[in-house]
Amino acid sequence: MPDQLQLQYKNIKGNVKGPTWQFSGLLLLICLFGLIIYTTGxxxxxxxxxxxxxEIGDIYKYRVYNGNYSTMKLVSITQDSLFLSLNDYEISKRSRIYKIDKPENYPDTYFGYSKHEISLMEKDGTILEINRD
Structure with missing residues (x-):
C-alpha cells in the first residue's frame, strides 16, 4: 500500500470508534452469569x-447410590426424625428431576431418617437441594 494511502488509513482508523451497541451481547452475557451465581447461592x-x-411437603432432591437422581417428599416430622416418601422413579440427569417429581410417583410407604442422618446426607452431597412450594 502506498505511504499516502497508509497515512489516510491510520488517520481514519484512529478517529472512528465502534458503536456501543456492539458490546450489548457482552453485557447480556455478564448479566446472565451474575444471575446464575446469585440463584445458585x-x-x-x-x-x-x-x-x-x-416442613411437611418439602421435596429433597438426592443422588441415588447408582449415580441416578431422584426425590423424596417429607410427609411427617417428629422431634428428632423425618419421615419421607421416596419417589418410585429415578432419572439419569440432575437437570431432569422435575420430570419425575409428580404427586402420583410418591407411594404411601414412608422411611424414617434422623435429623442428624439427613444433615450428614446434605454435607456429603447425597442430598443436593431442598425445594419448598
Missing part, C-alpha cells in the same frame, strides 16, 4: 434453611 442458603426448619 440463594438455592444453597434456602437448602440450609429448609434443612434446619423442615
Amino acid at each position: 440463594r438455592d444453597k442458603l434456602n437448602t440450609k434453611l429448609y434443612l434446619s426448619e423442615p
